[in-house]
Amino acid sequence: MNPAALDAGAAATLVAFGLTPRARPANDTTYLDLLSRYRTDRDFGAVVDSVVEGLGLVVLDSSELGLVLAPTAGSVFAQRLADYRSSLSVQDRLLHGLIHVGIAAYCYPTAAALLDEDVRVASVSAVERFLRDAAQRLHARHGDADPDPDQPELEQAWRLYLRRQPIRETSDGRAGVSTTGGMIKHAMERLTDQGLLQRISDAEGGTYRALHRYRVGVRELAATEAYRTLAGAAGDDVPAEAGAAAAGGAAGEGEG
Template sequence: MTELARSPLGAARREIQPHDVESAARLVAHGMRPKALPSRDAGYAELVRRYRDDDGFADTVQRVAAGLGLVVLAVGPQSGIVLAAVEESVFEIRMDEYARRTVLQNRQTDKMLHGLAHLAAAALAFPRPDDLGDDSYVGRVSVDHVDGAVREACRALEERTAGAEADPLSDAPHLEAAWRAWLRRPEATATKDGRAGEATTRGIVGKALRFLADQGFLVAVGTEGGVYRTTPRYQVQVRELAAQRAFDELLQLGVLPAATAGGALRAPNGLEAPDV
């Protein structure tokens, strides 16, 4: 049986046919392939065009996604269809699963550090609010950049809280615990093959950036490794992340450096070097 699609104003449109549902499912399937792009697949590009031009088809795509425990964040010619898993979805990636294959010194602490690495990477990839709204913006992050910025931010927070009568981070207890743990963790401990140990902060950041690249959110730049550029898919995901409390807490601490136009780090407000 077919279903009669309706516009937001209730005006009847054409009936949704079984082949429309199949096409909608194909578009959702494209979104499950992290590195698939409309620019590389004419069929994918046509489905994206149809989603944007046909409200009935767009509604069908959203219903198919919802049935799989997914929500459609955006659909565009650059990003393709960007999906996110709802809570308890079979497609949800939990930090437990993400860190499962990592050698954990302390499971709860390490999960927290892995989460902080992802939050910091997102904040540094799009350091200004306008960057998230500019579809042409391409950010860059690296293992050195993220680990160095977080470590410097942790030191600044440690100095800020030293001797304070009241805890300035009382409204962000999870982040406070995270930055204290980050400072206690070694920056790098070389393994036998010369790589940073997984339990070090550089190892944690490296794992986060490689994971994001595997998911189609970052693309490796150059041949040395450890440097990545952002993709439109990542920009859409970070827009969603920016509405979450943990990301807001991180930015409100006011200590995470942002990149200057030249790519260097600048000191956050209140921490600039004095004029000499």
């Protein structure tokens, strides 16, 4: 096989690693070697970038922790709403959108938090309290006035959030899917399936560690008005458990 074909095959293999949620360079020497080559060999890097672009993807980050990819609009790899949860009402879509932004703002409430390497830990209960407190602060600020024309969906979402019950257990002991706690649980499990969070215990409705891939993705989200509004509404009251202090023994763990 000629060198160009070998490079193309190696590039495709590296992209496949980047698309595999639980793949870690520390656990696979082939991944580690290809990643190192991508970062140091300009010609090979150009081949990888061409494969990435051809698949409708972009490289968000490449480091010793892995290749982080994201789909562009219309990419075959873009997540469809039906893949996330079927038969969502318009209100539920707004709430799930708010919840995903809320998880990100809870884990990384400041620009500095996005830059440090501290382990970030979040539980279902902690995120629920964070979002409810932020929504209550926004309600105190805006009252029952008509939604801001610049942020109609965000205002509608936090108003809807306050109307939903935080917890209601089903007959088999699970959180009701229409409660905010149940929605947060679903969102965090989906993020875990995508290799962005790692479940570390059942405490507080489920406790999760944010992984490097998630932090990289949140950097993109941090520019949005919704993220800034939620982080700003929480102010200095973001609980300490969102940072490394609550990670305890997890702080020294790798992402394997």
